[in-house]
Amino acid sequence: MRDSIGANRLAGAALAIAIAAFVAPAASVAAAASGAPATAIPPGEPAFANLERRAIGRLAASDPVAASMAGLHEYDGLLPDYAPAAVRRDARALGALWREVRAMRPSDLSRERRLDRELLAGLLEARLRVLEVERAHVHSPAMYATVVQTAVEVLLVHPYGPRERQVRLMIARLHAVPRLLGQAKANLARPPALGCAIADRQLQEFPSLLQASLPRWAGGAPKALRDSLQAAIVAASDGISGYREKLDDLGEQGGNDYALGEANYTWRLRHVFGLDLDGPRLAELGERWFGEIRAGMASLEARRRELNVTDPPPVRAPQGFTREQLLASYRAEVDSMREFVRRRRLVTIPADIGPMVLVPTPASMRATTPGQAMQPPLPLDTTTVSTYYLGSALPDTLTPANRDNLYNGMLNRRLRGGALHEGYPGHHLQLSIAKRRGSLTRRFCQDNTLVEGWALYCEELMGRHGVYGSDSLRWLPRVLGGMRFRAARVLIDAKLHCGRMTYEEAVVLMKGVSRDTSTVASEVSRYVIDPTQPMSYLLGKSMILALKDEVRRREGRAFSERKFHDRLLSYGSIPVAWIARDWIGRVPAPDRIRDLTPMGATAK
DSSP states (O other), rough: OOHHHHHHHHHHHHHHHGGGGOOOOOHHHHHHHHOOOOOOOOOHHHHHHHHHHHHHHHHHOOOHHHHHHOOOOGGOOOOOOOOHHHHHHHHHHHHHHHHHHHSGGGSSSSSSHHHHHHHHHHHHHHHIIIIIOHHHHHHOOOOOOOHHHHHHHHHHOOSOOHHHHHHHHHHHHHHHHHHHHHHHHHOOOOOOOHHHHHHHHHTHHHHHHHHHHHHHHTTTHHHHHHHHHHHHHHHHHHHHHHHHHHHHHHHHHOOOOOOHHHHHHHHHHISOOOOOOOHHHHHHHHHHHHHHHHHHHHHHHHHHHHOOOOOOOOOOOOOOOOOOHHHHHHHHHHHHHHHHHHHTSSOOOOTTHHHOOEEEEGGGGGGTSSSEEEEEEOOSOOOEEEEEEEEGSSOOOOOTTTTTHHHHHHHTTHEEEEEEEESSSHHHHHHHHHTTOOOOOHHHHHOHHHHHHHHHHHHHHHTTTTTSSHHHHHHHHHHHHHHHHHHHHHHHHHHHTSSOOOOOHHHHHHHTSSSOOGGHHHHHHHHHHHHTTTTTHHHHHHHHHHHHHHHHHGGGGGGGHHHHHHHHHTSOOOHHHHHHHHSSOOOOOOOOOOSSSSSTOOOO
């Protein structure tokens, strides 16, 4: 096996060449797109473009799995290096680059590149803080488990290049697993017992998943390569078994402090998301939003009873109902959402946006992705297609136990919410537009307050414009139920990591708002190991609404909802706060979670 440091250096050199194709001075890109004569390039642009390439390359070398997820495939065969000397070296390099970025004079850059400068400094500082202050590699057993899982899954879900190349890279990653988990065993110092238990559960079935899925996935590769893959699976599985044994020992000695901590949580809110909020204030917002939605749902349910509004009674599936009909209906639903967005002029859909393909969830993914999931095109590679995995909505066979439920779901268009959230105007459209941005920094940046906030915002947006028909008493319960679930995430996320709620209390709360209570423990475990991600959905929606309110107030009767959406999405997948600061000069406080756009209107 190659030395990991040497491998990262070689990959870094290759990456510097590869990413150069993504970078061009912003003024030249804009001129080329418009056909206008090129304007003078601000004096700092060439130096910033060079610095940008080096900084993104360093971030990719620091976290090769994140690099793969961004579409930088030069890192597809590598895992991070968390040896103490490697961490110190990484931190020094990141710190030096951060200082270089901060030293660039904003006046020497175009407006777009000034924003890129702020974003790039934020990406470098956030990674540096993870290594030096939060020190997840010392405190979080689940971080290592997540890296191993994600490293394999990204290669399964986003195959790039010939299959033989994919298999060779998978072999390289699997052989790196024992080294990474050996570092984990050496690094972890009295981690929380809950973190050890979560990591153990994450990895419990993973060796079986590797054995069951990877040989089938590599079926077309030469036999010698398949034999090498089998040896790599064994090596990775042995490394996982040794780590799980260590987790048992660490768990017995572990502490109870699994929270990120109020200071670290607040730092993320202010420096990663750009908000003038601290953890306790966000928890208060979550509590208030949760109460407002609960009251709204109770009032709505009373109104439904008063008017005797009920859901359609179920019917029996006809004898000739087939799986192919079901899949065709789902594809038609996605097409109808795209047409609805176009007809209502809610967002401009570029002509070259790639398709979203609907497929059954492959057997190799089902253990880790049992439900519906959408994998967008990666932001920095050449792919343009999103894949919508249908999970239990499209089982391998129709049986007496599932056919009636699936048929009624088709009749009542239950996939409509998923099609608009995952497809149009949600994730597929937003991420496809973001992929078109010329800036390397903006493509590399994937902020959840924009990505998840936009998709949640779209659920109510589409309902208010009539996608569910005229009867709001039928669609509002679904939308409000989803918002209540996300409000619970906000308050749990903030309270858990500021030390104001226990894991057990969080589980009880989520059981009261979840449709499937069997998954609640796993859901809350994810909140424990991924702080600030759960709060991003509803907080992001609220921030979009606050920006929309301010833009509407300033523009008055000239306000166009379509133009607002187009400009919002033109920024790429960057924090909503950074968009607001660039657009209106300040960050309006998140407050409302309901849209006041008149129902049924067509956007201007």
